[in-house]
Amino acid sequence: MYRLLFRTVFCRMDPERAHHLAFSWIRRAAATPVLRTFAAAALAPRDRRLRVEALGRRMHGPFGLAAGFDKNAEGIDGLAMLGFDHVEVGTVTGSAQPGNPKKRLFRLVEDRALINRMGFNNEGAAAVAARLAARQPVFRPTLGVNIGKTKAVPESEAVADYVTSTEALAPHADYLVVNVSSPNTPGLRNLQATEHLRPLLTAVREAADRAVPARRVPLLVKIAPDLADEDIDAVADLAVELGLDGIIATNTTVARDGLGLTCAPELAAETGGLSGAPVADRSLEVLRRLYARVGDRLVLVGVGGVGTAEDAWRRILAGATLVQGYTAFLYEGPFWMRRMHRGLARLLAASPYATLAEAVGAEHRRQEGAA
């Protein structure tokens, strides 16, 4: 049904318009009590064995919606209704900004991929904070807030910009993510270098504690798949040293290696971040490396090319406690989470592990056992 809708309606539309249309339908459904009750009952995770405890929260399952879909925190209930147990809104920047000129989102249908150079189009921290403060939630998924740098702010003032966002948004967040890995804000990914990352993460931690004295808001950093292995290790070590709560691996890639020959070459040449199936192998590799380095001292969130329950299971065995997706949601539609939950429950039942928590990082322990 969704595939037909995708082929006949969405695929003929500009991808960004299609996104806004689909998202408005989701929000409308969530605003209709009967519809949302039925939808949530059908789509929410049910299997008790999929329950996860992470970042100080009890969740019904490991799956969440990755940042970028709901940049301004406008449709949290609708996304929770579709079965996402955590929703990461943003990226939100210190000041509102329009993002890059359109056209800035491209579908690579044959590759189950997207290229985007949205450039953090968002309403800014104050407006998003006001929306979150006014929110009367119907559903209460774990709410992540992802923050990034305003484009017009020079790199030398980046810390202050992230602090502005933290002060406004931390009070509303179940967890906060420092995004230093989008390829679409010039210079942003330089902040992944530990000499920049250390003062940034320290300042954000302090700002979150100042803004929310009664509660320790978990803090994560989101990294790019294009980091060299030594840099991944350096970020992992820094995260442990600074007492961060987790790492999200990964954002989109500037590489174009994973694309099939079927992809129109003019699309592959578009600048921006590539997401979806072609980034899966590298995202998994980064995750594996992180877990080998930090074990269970940090919560690792696996994202990048997760499309099937098998993909998610591999991330969990490699060390992910939570798993996110964006691109596959666009291709798979509103029943995606239901399929993922059912598939994952089947894989868990067929495995030697009684709970998901036992399976997290299990491939590393198997290797140690075999060595």
Ligand SMILES: Cc1cc2nc3c(=O)[nH]c(=O)nc-3n(C[C@H](O)[C@H](O)[C@H](O)COP(=O)(O)O)c2cc1C
């Ligand atoms: C259109 C689009 C916009 C995105 N915007 C953001 C963003 O604002 N902040 C962010 O941290 N990641 C953003 N991402 C990256 C995703 O959160 C995710 O890390 C990446 O797409 C890999 O996952 P996927 O293959 O499941 O899409 C965006 C991705 C897409 C496709």
